[in-house]
Amino acid sequence: MKMRDSISKKQECKLLPNQRVVGKWHKNSYRIIKQLGYGATGTVYLAEFGNELVALKIASDSMSISSEVNVLRHFSKVQGPSLGPHFIDTDDFVTTQGVYPFYVMEYIQGESFLPFVRQRGAEWVGILIVQLLKDLEKLHQEGWVFGDLKPENLLVTKKPYQVRWIDVGGMTRVGRSIKEYTEFFDRGYWGLGSRKAETSYDLFSVAMLIINRSYPARFEKKGHDSLRTLLTKFREKTELKPYESIFRKGIKGEYSSGLVMRKELIQIIQTTSFTPQVEKQLKSPLRKQQKGLKKKKRKKKKLHIVGFMETLVVASFLLIIYILYLFGQTM
Structure with a gap:
């Protein structure tokens, strides 16, 4: 018994693309697409559940999985639209190497x-x-x-x-x-x-x-x-x-x-005025453009500069409007 416990604590469950993970209790089937990340408590995979993309986390330690599931379940009831992933399912995956607990949550793309x-x-x-x-x-x-x-x-x-x-x-x-x-x-x-x-x-x-x-x-x-x-x-x-x-x-x-x-x-x-950042981003391509126009007439250069200033004014205005819009979304 001690040997089995030791193996289960050290041995990880590696999942491969297109592999099917079927829950022992709920019988839900998840098709593995790729690994998303690895942490201290387990490995997270991108998976397909029906026509939906989900994130599946599997581990060898049932205690850590249970703790995270409890947190997800709790905040799935109280959270607003911008908090963490929504909880979907939890189950056990039976393999020849042992039984591995896993849970499934919303896959957030960004x-x-x-x-x-x-x-x-x-x-x-x-x-x-x-x-x-x-x-x-x-x-x-x-x-x-x-x-x-x-x-x-x-x-x-x-x-x-x-x-x-x-x-x-x-x-x-x-x-x-x-x-x-x-x-x-x-x-x-x-x-x-x-x-x-x-x-x-x-x-x-x-x-x-x-x-x-x-x-x-x-x-x-x-x-x-x-x-x-x-x-x-x-x-x-x-x-x-x-x-x-x-x-x-x-x-x-x-x-x-x-x-x-x-x-x-x-x-x-x-x-605070952050427009110098916008100006810097816009000036960079302008400088490259001016290097290629050295042989052209000064009149054309003035037209380019005027066009740049108009672009800068418009870009700064749009940035201010967008920042105000984002604040409206977060208030």
Whole structure:
């Protein structure tokens, strides 16, 4: 019996494309398409269930699966349209190597958070975090902390752009010890707080999402003064300057709730001009165009510049309108 337990804890269930996973109890059949990701508690696959795409997570440890299923079930009843994946099914998969628990949830299609905000102006990290803070407030009011809050656990969907979280493995009841964490986003790693599940733990991670936009490779802790290190790193990136007060208060644990942090962030975005980012994006192709027009007459160059200025004005106007529209979606 001990040998069997040892094997079940170490041996993983590898699923292959087109393989069928049939539940022992509910008899639902899922066709595996590809692997989506792998974590501490199991492997997630894209699967087909009838005519619907779903995400199937399978593991060797039934306790971790049960915990995540309970969380999904709970928030499937109370969540709004922008929170995590909806729960669909849970069952056991019987193989010759053993019985593996799995659960099925909504498959959320979107773009990874970090590439999304890095490919766009600095205002976008603020816009998306405004949405995220609204969802976190709902989570905290239900007595839960997200825990392992990082870009890898976030997706940005389209029409309109919206943040969704895709992994609930780190969610922890308020007051308990954080179950899962990633060092860069963990205040305990930086020596700026405990790993107790509370609102300020998540808000520290939110602040680290902002700095991660400009340090995609991240960086490690050096020395004993982590607060000074983080603030110095933050100030080295001029595009992050508008968010400095949000970042500083977030990592110091000075916010009482996500709503307070959200309110301050909205004020910053509404009163800060991010148009230089748009101008930079538009000037880049203009410079390339001008290099090819060196031999042409000055009159034509003036026409191009006038056309560029008109384009810049229109682009800036459209950006402002779209930001206002997104805020309307999140209020």
